Amino acid sequence: MVFLQVLSILFFAIAALLVYSAGLIVKRFKLDEKVECGFEHSMDEGELAEYKYRKALVRVKMIGMVLAIPAIIMIFLVFK
Numbered sequence: 877m878v879f880l881q882v883l884s885i886l887f888f889a890i891a892a893l894l895v896y897s898a899g900l901i902v903k904r905f906k907l908d909e910k911v912e913c914g915f916e917h918s919m920d921e922g923e924l925a926e927y928k929y930r931k932a933l934v935r936v937k938m939i940g941m942v943l944a945i946p947a948i949i950m951i952f953l954v955f956k
Contacts, residue, residue: 880954888947894940898933907932 894901902908911928913919919927 884947884950884954888944888951891940891944891947895937898936901936902932
């Protein structure tokens with residue numbers, strides 16, 4: 877039981893770290909350059925760069941939250 881408690885907290889900590897460091901991850905791996913935009917012609921360069929950065933940031937945060945959901949469920953079950 878202690879193993880599951882430690883595992884659930886560790887899993888949640890990794891997911892939280894991913895969410896909180898999403899900005900650094902996007903900048904480090906230049907994920908904003910890989911984002912595609914279907915309506916590039918309607919924005920200027922500054923707006924387009926901000927849009928791509930925000931979209932990449934939201935994607936990384938969503939991945940972190942998807943990883944946090946099983947950890948939260950496991951925490952509720954283990955610490956019951």
